[in-house]
Amino acid sequence: MWLHKMSYTAMSAVMYAGLGLGGVATGATITPRQQPACTAPPLQGRVVDVSLSEMGSGMMSPGPNPGSHGTRMRLTVTPSSVPAGKVSLRAYNAGALAHEVVVLPLPAGQTPGRRVTGSDGRVSETGSLGEASRTCGAGAGNGIAPGSTSWTTLTLRPGRYELLCNFPGHYAAGMYAELDVTG
Numbered sequence: 001m002w003l004h005k006m007s008y009t010a011m012s013a014v015m016y017a018g019l020g021l022g023g024v025a026t027g028a029t030i031t032p033r034q035q036p037a038c039t040a041p042p043l044q045g046r047v048v049d050v051s052l053s054e055m056g057s058g059m060m061s062p063g064p065n066p067g068s069h070g071t072r073m074r075l076t077v078t079p080s081s082v083p084a085g086k087v088s089l090r091a092y093n094a095g096a097l098a099h100e101v102v103v104l105p106l107p108a109g110q111t112p113g114r115r116v117t118g119s120d121g122r123v124s125e126t127g128s129l130g131e132a133s134r135t136c137g138a139g140a141g142n143g144i145a146p147g148s149t150s151w152t153t154l155t156l157r158p159g160r161y162e163l164l165c166n167f168p169g170h171y172a173a174g175m176y177a178e179l180d181v182t183g
Contacts, residue, residue: 038136045086052099073173081180098143100133106160121168158183
């Protein structure tokens with residue numbers, strides 16, 4: 001029995017060592033989720049929380065919009081409807097890649113996710129009303145770093161708006177949502 005237990009322990013040690021080396025050889029690292037690098041200050045008007053994330057490999061999370069590297073991405077808004085007036089978007093990047101939030105009017109009869117992407121993997125930002133893309137800050141920047149927040153305050157009229165990430169390939173991978181502004 002002692003020999004069997006020792007063999008099992010030795011085999012377990014070899015397996016764990018092999019798994020550890022495999023992680024090093026492939027460059028994979030396992031780290032605990034970090035706390036957000038920053039939080040938004042008190043915001044004006046109605047606050048809409050925007051969550052930005054990726055959902056893993058295409059094999060693990062099937063969906064209609066697989067992006068580059070087999071990922072499907074997500075942008076969600078809560079609440080999805082607010083009254084007209086001052087609206088603050090508070091965008092939190094829960095993903096592992098940089099993201100942004102661009103606000104575009106949604107034409108009558110058009111559903112979110114139907115904009116034409118160019119050869120650069122982006123949609124036209126013509127008519128943009130603003131964006132949240134500055135890590136730990138308000139307004140436009142170079143992207144919201146993972147674990148960070150960005151925000152912007154806009155005055156929105158009644159209508160339908162599409163909030164989207166316009167980094168190359170992100171829109172086509174599913175990073176868009178509708179925000180309805182009521183009169």
